[in-house]
Amino acid sequence: MELTGDLAWVVDHLDELAYRTLQHVLLASIAVGMGFLISFVLAVVAVRRRAAYAPILALSDLLYTIPSLALFAALISVTGISLLTVEIPLVMYTLVIFVRNIATGFDSVPADVLEAADGLGYTGSQRLWRVEVPLAVPLIVAGFRLASVSTIGLVTITSILGDSFGGLGFFILEGYRRSFPVELYFGAIPSILLAFAVDATLTRLQRVITPWANPPRSVTAEAAP
């Protein structure tokens, strides 16, 4: 049977859907990875130097309130239409989630545990990697989940930067421009499903990695614009 109309369009574009989904995941992964590395350093600094704690958290909170569309736009005039313009805001939005979760994770290590480590003759970096990081793992993993899901949502907005970006958001914008609801939904529904799927997968992963931390909760309860 010959497929006609909307269904034929959908079938015709399944390979493009796969490509855009992959792009979506890739753009999000780069941001979450980079954001984690930067946040880890910031969190260590914040916990080691108490004076830096409040300013670092306040700054990352402030970044979070800037509407994403404005942040992407502001960067166009600095880095042009490029991967950097896509990734810098995405990374910035992960900072507030990661820094807070990692710093709180370090903070949750009881003082006598730290003293015991010092008493055993651990150096600063030994104590960090063998005691503080392992004990902070539940909150770090919770941060990963939240950062990933919120970044997945923000990637759709990068479609305003042109057809080379946007992941599944590409279909949303193109569908809108062509007044073609099928394509609009072709982007919108998979992008929501992708976010839910990543959330469910990371929740499961969280249970596997840190079965003792139940229920696994993140300190930041809300998401980005």
Add this chain to the structure above:
Amino acid sequence: MIGDVVAWLTDPANWSGPNGVPARLGEHVAISVASLAIAILIALPVGFYIGHTGRGASLAVNLANLWRALPSLAVIAIVLPITAAFDNQAGFFVYPTAVAMIVLAVPPILVNTYAGIRGIDADLVEAGRGVGMSERQLLTGVELPLAVPVIVTGIRSGAVQVVATATLGAVFGFGGLGRYIVDGIGRFSLGGAAQMLAGVVLVAGLVIATELFFALLQRLLTPRAIQVHRSATPTPA
């Protein structure tokens, strides 16, 4: 570049007419206030009910989790064809953005209302009952005032979210300050950069004003007796 933005912002031509700053700011604020008001009307009673009775608490938490995962652009996109089918004008340009704003603002308000009521020392509520307060008096005289700081934190979080989503609405033809950003990007190579950056400055200003307004409101509404007791909830948008 900064000079161009200042020039754009100080050009009288950009401060009048339907595409002028006052008109665009008015649109932005109007849709934000209306959406936030509707979100509050939905979220407060439900949050009170859940917090007061303890029923449906897991539903509220799950709702918040689900909300976190919702891409706002996708929400507007999904609503658009539906409302456009009913109304060719507002259904196309206004309702999709407004509906997305309400959908995204309800959960933080609801969850914080629930958490605020839930977090009240049970002994205080018991004491209220002990002195013969009715359930309604308990709600308005004890639970509501004590929960106010946490509730306002939720509303503030919802408000920042709402202002951001209104900006995004410009992608789908809504006016507001996001219009400058989207139009500026569209004409970037034709000198749209100044307009785009002016839009960024105006949006950032509105967000800061929103934050300040709610910080002030929180201080005004918090009963003096509990003013030192600050909520630890972070307020991202």
